[in-house]
Every structure is written in C-alpha cells, then in structure tokens.
Amino acid sequence: MNAEIVAIGSELLLGQIVNSNASHISKELSYLGIDVYHHVAVGDNPDRLRDVLKQAAARSDLVICTGGLGPTKDDLTKEILAGLTGRDLVYDEETEQNIIDYYQKWNRVMPENNRKQAMVIKGSEILPNHHGLSCGMVVPVGKSQVMLLPGPPNELIPMFRDFALPYLKTMLNVTEEIESRVLRFFDIGESMLAEKLDDLFEAQTNPTMAPLASMGEVMLRLTVKGEDTEKNRAALDELQDTILDRIGDYFIGIGETPLVRQVVELLQSRKKTVTAAESLTGGLFSSALTSVQGVSSVFPGSIVCYSNQVKETVLSVPEELIQSEGVVSEACARKLAENSRRLFNTDIAISFTGVAGPDELEGHPPGTxxxxxxxxxxDEVHRLQLAGSRENIQDRTVKYGCFYLRTFLLNE
Amino acid sequence: MNAEIVAIGSELLLGQIVNSNASHISKELSYLGIDVYHHVAVGDNPDRLRDVLKQAAARSDLVICTGGLGPTKDDLTKEILAGLTGRDLVYDEETEQNIIDYYQKWNRVMPENNRKQAMVIKGSEILPNHHGLSCGMVVPVGKSQVMLLPGPPNELIPMFRDFALPYLKTMLNVTEEIESRVLRFFDIGESMLAEKLDDLFEAQTNPTMAPLASMGEVMLRLTVKGEDTEKNRAALDELQDTILDRIGDYFIGIGETPLVRQVVELLQSRKKTVTAAESLTGGLFSSALTSVQGVSSVFPGSIVCYSNQVKETVLSVPEELIQSEGVVSEACARKLAENSRRLFNTDIAISFTGVAGPDELEGHPPGTxxxxxxxxxxDEVHRLQLAGSRENIQDRTVKYGCFYLRTFLLNE
Known part of the structure; x- marks a missing residue:
C-alpha cells in the first residue's frame, strides 16, 4: 500500500508556515508499513487543487489531505472533492451539534459561516474533531481512499491518533509486523559511513537501512517487515552485528536518545555531578544539559568564562599561563577544568576553549x-579542528564535549 | 512567472525531517513577485523522481529542486535530470578543486565517492557552494528553468541568497523595484496585532503586509512594488506611521536584526559590559549573547547557578533569604543580579530565576x-507567567530578558 500527502493552503506556498503535518503523518504511516511516495502542497485555487487531487487519487492507494476545511471562502477542499466524486455536500447533525455546543460553551455568538463546517461529503466516513470544529472524513475515489483532515496541528495530531490511525489499521487488516531500530554514530561523516557500508546499502531488501545525518551525529534506521516477531528481531540483530563489526568505534547507542540525554542519564545512574567552564561555547553546553528535565541532581551550575579576566579572577587561571601558553591551549583547558571542578565542588568538570571565529585568536584559525x-x-584533553560557521563550530564542540564526557564516564 | 519547489529525499517521506527549505524558498520567491503554485516531495526512487521532474518542468516556468546532490548512491538528482534532458555529466574542475581543497584544509582523507560531487550537467550554469561540497546548477528543460540546490539548509540558504537570487533577478529582468521593510514587535500576540490592524490587512494592495510570529516576537513585513524609488519609500513610511500609531508600544525596531543582536549593539555603542546569573535559563541567555560575533568586548562571562548550593557558595545569596523567600522570588532574583555584577565586575547584570517545569517548584507552577x-x-524586577513546554519557557524567558535589557539600556 502506498500513500500521498496533500497539504492545501496558500500560506504554505507563501512560505508563511512549514508543512510539519506532512512529516508527522509520514512518520506515523511508516510505522504502519505504508510507503509514502509523494508529498504535495497546493494553494487555495480550485483548478490546481482539483488537478492535484485527481492525480493523487489516480496514482496512490491512500491520499491524506490536510487543510482547507475551515469556514472561510478560501476553504475549498470538501467542495472540490465532492465535485470530483459527483457526491453532494450534506449537513451532518453530529458535527453541527458539536459546533453549536462549542459556541455555547464559550458563550460566544456563532458566526454564520461556521455552518459551512457542518457540511460533509455524502456517504463519507466521519472522523470526529475533539479539538476544533472541522470534522475529518474518508471518501473512496476510484480505487483510492481519500482522507480529509484539518490543517491546524493541534487539531490534526489528536484526530490522526484517535480516529485516522485506528481506521487505517482496520482497513489494512495488518498481519505483518514492522520493527525499527535506530543506531546512532558520532564523529563519522555520512559519506564515510556510506562508503564503509556500501555493499549493505546495495543489497538491502528486508531489513532496509536508511541513514540520516545532523550536526556530527549520524543515525541509521534499520527496518524489518515480517509476520514472525522472533525472525524479525533476529534479522535486525544480524544486520546490526555486521554494521558494528565495521564502524563500531563510532557507535554511541541504540534509539532516539540524543547524546546530551545519554550523558545526563549516565551521570544519574553513576551518581556523579558535573560542572563546566565554557569559554568557546559561551553557555551552550550548560543550556544543552539544562534542556534535559531532571538534570538538577547532577548539574549544580557552571561558569561562562569568556574573557581572560574572568578566567583569571573567577577561575584562578594564572596570568603567566595565559601569557606563555595562550587561552587557546591544552594547558589553559586543563586549568579551566581543574579549577571549575573545585569552585563548583563537583565530581567531574569539563572545559571548552578555542576559536569560534570568524577571526583568528592567538594565531589559531577558527575551529581550533x-x-x-x-x-x-x-584528566584528558582533546584537540579538534572543526570547519564551519561560528554557530556550527559552537554546536559541534558541544556535541564533542558530550561524546568525550560519555566515553569518560563509560571508562570509569 | 510561476514556480514549483521539488524536494528530493526519502527522509522527507519517512517524516525524519521537515521540509523547511520549501518554505524558505517560497518566502524568498514571493518577495521577487514569483508565484509558487506547487511544492512536491519525492523519494530517492529513479522512476518517481523522473516523473515528478517531467511534470514540474511541463507545468512550471521555474522549478527549484532541493536535495539529492550528495555523494551517496541514493543521490540521483543530477543523473535523472541529465537523462531527461539528454545531456552528459561532466567533471567540473572548479567544483573538484573546491572538494580537494576542503579535504586538504582539514587534513582528512577524501573518500572516493566525493568525486561524484564534482560531476555537473553539461552546459548548466553553476552555482558555487561556499558552505559544502555539492555545487548548484541551472538547466533549461523545454520552456522551464530547472535549478538544483543542495538539501542541507546550512548550504542551501547561503547559496540561494548569494547565487540563486541574483541569477533569478537577472533572468527576470525586473524593472519594477521591490522594497521590503520588516517591523519587529515584542510582547504582543499575533492575533492581537491582527485585530489592531484588521482594516489595514483588509485594505492592503500595494504596499502589502505579512505578519510572521515566532517565540514571542512578531514581525510585519511591508512590501511595495513600483518603478519609482522615492514613491516606494514614501508609501512604506506612510504605512509604517499608521501602524506605529496603533501598536508603537510593542515596536522593537526595523530590520532583521534579532533582539539579542540589538542588545549587543546597544551595549557596544554605550560601552557597557553585562553579566548574567542564570538559574531557570541554564546558560541559554549567555549562549544567545555569545552567538553574536564581537560580543567579547561587552560580555566577560556569566554564571549558571542551577542549584541552591551554587547560589549560596558562588554567588553569596544568603541561605536565610532562600529559606524565607525561596529561589523563585523577587528577592532572590535581585540578589543574584547584584552579586553576579560584583563577581564579574561589570556595569550591568541580569538574573533569571523561576520554574522551567514540568514540575512545580516551591509551590509555583511552571512558567513562573x-x-x-x-x-x-x-534596579528592576519583572515577573512573568509563561505557558508552554520547558524548552519554550526557557527560550521565551531569554527573549524577555533581552527585551527588558534593551529597554533598560535605552532608558539610561
């Protein structure tokens, strides 16, 4: 079974909003084993909308439309689809009642155009909306099933979860199970990974492998389909072993858990506290840690020591050291870690110093x-030479910090 | 002239990433007066990719493709388009040299598949990539112009700005000038703004107004078209005056300059230094400051005082104050600012304390x-009650901090 997602609304084509609905629905469908072949976005233009719907219904088993169900004149989805299928629009009493209740509940006068939202395509399956006024519906068009969902994510997401997904599961009468596993790697480029696993990518059928890179981390999603849970799992295990034999050195774990969360969980399980002295990264490492809920048990605080003066006065780095070695040096990094550990009275400390750019510092290029x-x-010191913009260098330095800290904790 | 944006990559159809490139490009094209009629996303499948490209070139004057230019076997865009147009792929020496330089500069071994990235479609216009390895190109297909751009936003955005936009402007031979002006507002909701300016939105023709909200900031882009520069500017001035008469209290400036950069520039022009004591925000304010190049002259450093212990030992907040008033209090905020200013020896200090959530703290709900x-x-203390996720509360607290600090500096 293959699917197509059609987003309707001129605000998408004007770039005023991002089509996050398409990625949400795609992810959900992938878990069901439904292959999504196309995303399309089209504006509130009757002719182009009709053409897009016609093409989608002709080439896809399942078409999921989002948007264009509202009360304004721009909202055309129902009307166009009704026209395409030769069906009438009829009042749906339950939907109408939902709208009336909504306005009574909030003591507001119902604008007349809201009645338009109670119209549904005759003979369609209704998907109720518990978070807004536009109901969803499913209409057969030729051999295709066309599903209409509201555009606002706060209405679409619960409607999809509570009504569309159960509908699809029943429709599919799923017997095959789908199992996915995400392997995470760090410090290996996507092209290096691709080269090392080239033959596996070439030969993949079931399980399949899909890489995804972002800011120094590379994820590899393995997905298997089959009726036997045991066999599925064994196939994933076998593929994983083959992969780790080749690039196990870069492996940082299974699952969606980001590196920084892994670090916090490791600190928690080992009952260790950490602080940081951040020069280059200017608070970014600390804010990454504090984005994780519950970090307070392992992270009392840290210092941003951007200027030399703060390094000297607050963190007691000797002036002579800075003069002889510079702040972009192994010696300074070591001293910052050592003294911040003492200041914050933690088990572990990590320090970051270097050149974010765009200018050189002490003769070192940006990215040192x-x-x-x-x-x-x-104690240990790592030297890196990173490429990229200021922001990019700071971001990736934080990732490397998490990576080294994780290794440090694992090697205890 | 109408356009279509084609995103290529299975990770889009699997819902692993959101198609933010489409909205970025759409917005840019709308400023040029180019109407975008379709967005399409398709996976790394040769047949479907070919069909999508064929249809796009047939129905759209301009087709902008993103993605599929990388070094792996999945990356097919160039090959398919070359096939469609009957053109060869040829080595481009400049692009190849760019790749070789890149690997030499970072002292890394070039994987063999990176050479694939030096292949371009014969006779195409090359768009250089200064932030990555895949160059862009423009190829005529029938009456349509097809532009290929890399998928990663950190490569696409600068390439579009520096090379694609100038190319399109020349191609369009624009005689009308288009002038835009962005007005920035803070602490006013998008719906409040819409309500106050309702009649202006209704009546807009030229100049036009487009609102865009993000994390507490609302931007309003005014765009005028016309052949006379003077008249254009006068029309924008007039509209701006009308708008500021109504919502001038929330106005924080003209242009794309984010709030945090405005703060840094104000500090620089007034030769003031600032530090921060960050409890709630855990380093996020400091990292926002240090994302601005040249901040070191006004920001020596700061402290993340997440735990009570650090507040007491490093920042000398009296234990009794914490016991009697709590850390989520005006008194504690005041003390944190006062003592961090002393510790870092700066002109100004700002402190952040409160509840990021999801749990309550000292009986206060998240968002206090x-x-x-x-x-x-x-000195001054502001109390806020924010809604949203932990991340959202931290982000918006930083924005408010910048807003208050800006006002503090302006009122000096």
Missing part, C-alpha cells in the same frame, strides 16, 4: 578547539 | 519567572 575533562584523578 | 536587572544604582 580544546576540550578537557577531569575528575581530580584522571 | 523572575528577571532582575541592575547597574548598581538602578
């Missing part, structure tokens, strides 16, 4: 980075 | 926020 980690007994 | 600003003589 030193990261030091210490627990008072063991 | 105190922000204090002091310069040693003048």
């Amino acid at each position: 980075v030193f990261i030091s980690i210490t627990d008072g007994k063991r | 926020v105190f922000i204090s600003i002091t310069d040693g003589k003048r």
Whole structure:
C-alpha cells in the first residue's frame, strides 16, 4: 500500500508556515508499513487543487489531505472533492451539534459561516474533531481512499491518533509486523559511513537501512517487515552485528536518545555531578544539559568564562599561563577544568576553549578547539579542528564535549 | 512567472525531517513577485523522481529542486535530470578543486565517492557552494528553468541568497523595484496585532503586509512594488506611521536584526559590559549573547547557578533569604543580579530565576519567572507567567530578558 500527502493552503506556498503535518503523518504511516511516495502542497485555487487531487487519487492507494476545511471562502477542499466524486455536500447533525455546543460553551455568538463546517461529503466516513470544529472524513475515489483532515496541528495530531490511525489499521487488516531500530554514530561523516557500508546499502531488501545525518551525529534506521516477531528481531540483530563489526568505534547507542540525554542519564545512574567552564561555547553546553528535565541532581551550575579576566579572577587561571601558553591551549583547558571542578565542588568538570571565529585568536584559525575533562584523578584533553560557521563550530564542540564526557564516564 | 519547489529525499517521506527549505524558498520567491503554485516531495526512487521532474518542468516556468546532490548512491538528482534532458555529466574542475581543497584544509582523507560531487550537467550554469561540497546548477528543460540546490539548509540558504537570487533577478529582468521593510514587535500576540490592524490587512494592495510570529516576537513585513524609488519609500513610511500609531508600544525596531543582536549593539555603542546569573535559563541567555560575533568586548562571562548550593557558595545569596523567600522570588532574583555584577565586575547584570517545569517548584507552577536587572544604582524586577513546554519557557524567558535589557539600556 502506498500513500500521498496533500497539504492545501496558500500560506504554505507563501512560505508563511512549514508543512510539519506532512512529516508527522509520514512518520506515523511508516510505522504502519505504508510507503509514502509523494508529498504535495497546493494553494487555495480550485483548478490546481482539483488537478492535484485527481492525480493523487489516480496514482496512490491512500491520499491524506490536510487543510482547507475551515469556514472561510478560501476553504475549498470538501467542495472540490465532492465535485470530483459527483457526491453532494450534506449537513451532518453530529458535527453541527458539536459546533453549536462549542459556541455555547464559550458563550460566544456563532458566526454564520461556521455552518459551512457542518457540511460533509455524502456517504463519507466521519472522523470526529475533539479539538476544533472541522470534522475529518474518508471518501473512496476510484480505487483510492481519500482522507480529509484539518490543517491546524493541534487539531490534526489528536484526530490522526484517535480516529485516522485506528481506521487505517482496520482497513489494512495488518498481519505483518514492522520493527525499527535506530543506531546512532558520532564523529563519522555520512559519506564515510556510506562508503564503509556500501555493499549493505546495495543489497538491502528486508531489513532496509536508511541513514540520516545532523550536526556530527549520524543515525541509521534499520527496518524489518515480517509476520514472525522472533525472525524479525533476529534479522535486525544480524544486520546490526555486521554494521558494528565495521564502524563500531563510532557507535554511541541504540534509539532516539540524543547524546546530551545519554550523558545526563549516565551521570544519574553513576551518581556523579558535573560542572563546566565554557569559554568557546559561551553557555551552550550548560543550556544543552539544562534542556534535559531532571538534570538538577547532577548539574549544580557552571561558569561562562569568556574573557581572560574572568578566567583569571573567577577561575584562578594564572596570568603567566595565559601569557606563555595562550587561552587557546591544552594547558589553559586543563586549568579551566581543574579549577571549575573545585569552585563548583563537583565530581567531574569539563572545559571548552578555542576559536569560534570568524577571526583568528592567538594565531589559531577558527575551529581550533580544546576540550578537557577531569575528575581530580584522571584528566584528558582533546584537540579538534572543526570547519564551519561560528554557530556550527559552537554546536559541534558541544556535541564533542558530550561524546568525550560519555566515553569518560563509560571508562570509569 | 510561476514556480514549483521539488524536494528530493526519502527522509522527507519517512517524516525524519521537515521540509523547511520549501518554505524558505517560497518566502524568498514571493518577495521577487514569483508565484509558487506547487511544492512536491519525492523519494530517492529513479522512476518517481523522473516523473515528478517531467511534470514540474511541463507545468512550471521555474522549478527549484532541493536535495539529492550528495555523494551517496541514493543521490540521483543530477543523473535523472541529465537523462531527461539528454545531456552528459561532466567533471567540473572548479567544483573538484573546491572538494580537494576542503579535504586538504582539514587534513582528512577524501573518500572516493566525493568525486561524484564534482560531476555537473553539461552546459548548466553553476552555482558555487561556499558552505559544502555539492555545487548548484541551472538547466533549461523545454520552456522551464530547472535549478538544483543542495538539501542541507546550512548550504542551501547561503547559496540561494548569494547565487540563486541574483541569477533569478537577472533572468527576470525586473524593472519594477521591490522594497521590503520588516517591523519587529515584542510582547504582543499575533492575533492581537491582527485585530489592531484588521482594516489595514483588509485594505492592503500595494504596499502589502505579512505578519510572521515566532517565540514571542512578531514581525510585519511591508512590501511595495513600483518603478519609482522615492514613491516606494514614501508609501512604506506612510504605512509604517499608521501602524506605529496603533501598536508603537510593542515596536522593537526595523530590520532583521534579532533582539539579542540589538542588545549587543546597544551595549557596544554605550560601552557597557553585562553579566548574567542564570538559574531557570541554564546558560541559554549567555549562549544567545555569545552567538553574536564581537560580543567579547561587552560580555566577560556569566554564571549558571542551577542549584541552591551554587547560589549560596558562588554567588553569596544568603541561605536565610532562600529559606524565607525561596529561589523563585523577587528577592532572590535581585540578589543574584547584584552579586553576579560584583563577581564579574561589570556595569550591568541580569538574573533569571523561576520554574522551567514540568514540575512545580516551591509551590509555583511552571512558567513562573523572575528577571532582575541592575547597574548598581538602578534596579528592576519583572515577573512573568509563561505557558508552554520547558524548552519554550526557557527560550521565551531569554527573549524577555533581552527585551527588558534593551529597554533598560535605552532608558539610561
């Protein structure tokens, strides 16, 4: 079974909103084993909308439309689809009652055009809307099923979960199971990964493999389909083993858990606290940590030591060290980690110093980075040479910091 | 002239990424007066990709494709379009040199498949990539112009701005000038703004007005078209005056300059330094500041004081104050600002304390926020009650911090 997602609304084509509905629905459909072949967005123009719907119904088993169900003159989806299928629009009493209730509940006068939202395509399956006024519906068009959903994500997401998904599951009468597993890698480029796994990508049928790169992290999603849970799992295990034999050095875990959350969970499970001295990264590492709920048990705080003066006065880095070695140095990184650990009285400290750019610093090009980690007994310093914009260098430095800290904790 | 945007990549159809490129390009095209009629996304499947490209070239004057230019076997865009147009793929020496330089510069071994990225469609116009390895190109297909751009936004956005836009402007031979002006507002909701300007939105023809909301900031883009520069500017001035008469209290400036950059520029022009004590925001304010190039002259550093212990030991907030008033209090906010200013020896300090959630703290619900600003003589505390997720609350608190700090500096 294959599907197509059609988003309707001129605000998409004007670039005023991003089509996040398409990615939400696509992800949900992939879990059901439905292959999405096309996304289309079209404006509130009757002719082009009709053409897009006609083409979608002709080439796709399932067409999911979002938007254009509202009360204004621009909202045409129902009307066009009714015309295409030769069906009438009829009042749906339940939907009408829902609208009347809504206005009574909020003590507001119902605008007359809201009645338009109670019209449904005759003979369609209704999907109720518990978060807004436009109901969804499913209409057969030739051999295709066309599903209409409202555009606002706060209405679409619950309607999809509560009514569209159960409808699709029943319709599909699913016997095959689909299992996915995400492998995460770090410090390996997507092209390097592709090269090392080239023959596996070539030969893939079931399970399939799909890479996805973002800011230094590469994810590989393995997906298997089949009726036997045991066999499915064994196939995933086998493929995973083959992959890790080749690029296991870069492997940082299974699942959707981002690196920073892994670090927080490791700290929690080992009952270790951490602080940071951030020069290059200017608070970005700390804010990454504090984006994780429950981090307060392992992270009391940190210092942003952007200027040399703060490094000297608040973190007691000797002026001579800065003069002889510079702040972009292994020695300075080491001292920052050491002294911030003492100031914040934590088990571990990590420091970041270097050149974010765009200008050079102390003769070092942008992207020169030193990261030091210490627990008072063991310490280490990593030197990196990163490419990219200022923002990019700061972001990736934080990722590397998490990566090294994770390794440090695992090697304890 | 009408356009279509074709995004290529199975990760879109699997819902792993959102098609933000389509909205970015659409917005840019709308400023040029080019109407976008369709967005399409298609996967890394040769047959479907060919069909989509064929249809796009047949129905649209301009087709902008994003993605599928990378080094892996999945990346098919160039090959398919070359096939469709009966053109060959040829080595482009400049692009190849760019790739070789890139790997030499970072002292890394070039994977063999990277050479694939130096292949271009014969006779195409090349758009250089200064932020990655895949160059863009423009190829005529029948009466349509097909433009190929890389998928990663950090490569696409600068390439579009620096090379695609100038190319389109020349191609269009625009005689009408288009002038835009962005007015920025803060602390006013999009619907409140829409209500106050309702009649202006209704009546708009030239200039036009388009609102765009994001995280507490609302931007209003005024766009005028016409052949006379003077008249254009006068029309924008007149509309701006009318708007500011109504909602001038929320106005924070003209242009794309984000709030945080405005703050840094104000600090620089007034030769003031600032520090921060971040509890609730956990480093996010500092990292926002340090994302601005050249901030080091006004921001020596700051402290993330997440735990009570750090508030007491490093920032000398009296234990009794925390016990009697709590950390989520005006008194604590005030003390944090005061003492961090002393510790970092700056002109001004700002502090953030409150509840990011999802749990309550000291009986206060998530979203309770105190922000204090002091310069040693003048101090102020703002209390906010924000809604939303943890991340959302932290983000908007930083925005409010910038807003209050800007006002503080302007009122000096």
